[in-house]
Amino acid sequence: MDTSDIRKNLKIMLDGSPYTVVDFQFVKPGKGQAFTRVKIRNLATGAVLERTFKSGEKLEPADVEERKLQYIYPEGDAYVFMDSATGDQVYVSGDKLDEQDKNFLLENLDVDIVLWNGNAIGVTLPAHVVVQITHSDPGVKGDTASNVTKPATISTGAQIQVPLFISEGEWVKVDTRTGDYLERVNRR
DSSP: OBGGGOOTTOEEEETTEEEEEEEEEEEOOSSSOOEEEEEEEETTTOOEEEEEEETTOBOEEOOEEEEEEEEEEEETTEEEEEOTTTOOEEEEEGGGSOHHHHHTOOTTOEEEEEEETTEEEEEEOOSEEEEEEEEEOOOOTTOOOTTOEEEEEETTSOEEEEETTOOTTOEEEEETTTOOEEEEEOOO
16 A cells, blocks of 8 residues: 555554554645655554655555444453454453543443454544433523533533533433533433
């Protein structure tokens, strides 16, 4: 594979580590050789680099595997996921998940896991999850300014901001990337 194959989310090996392409730009200067400027993220560490590849330069595809697994339970500082088709279990170290992800990791939630050399190096949650509000103070009567929020605790123990009309026991959809309330969900 060479530089003409570069596209977003392409997985490549560089300096012995797997990277994914975050962004790229093909540049054809008036003089000289064309090149591709690439922003890549290390799948093992999360570090983001910018690299420039000359046109026609060869790239090594990364030998990574992406699998959809189901979260089942925490075990010490690790999290256990299961392949529902085979029953295989994969243990993911707690440092591979950021705090935001841990806040929205629900039992039986399907997530995407990136494996490299048989080890999990990344976990991607769905864009949004539906969670139950376990604790929320009642809204203050008369406080009707638009976009007024209050803190609420969800079933995972995390705190989010919700509109005043949301009360305990209700189900809400939350964006897992930002932690923002999206909408109320009826679950009956």
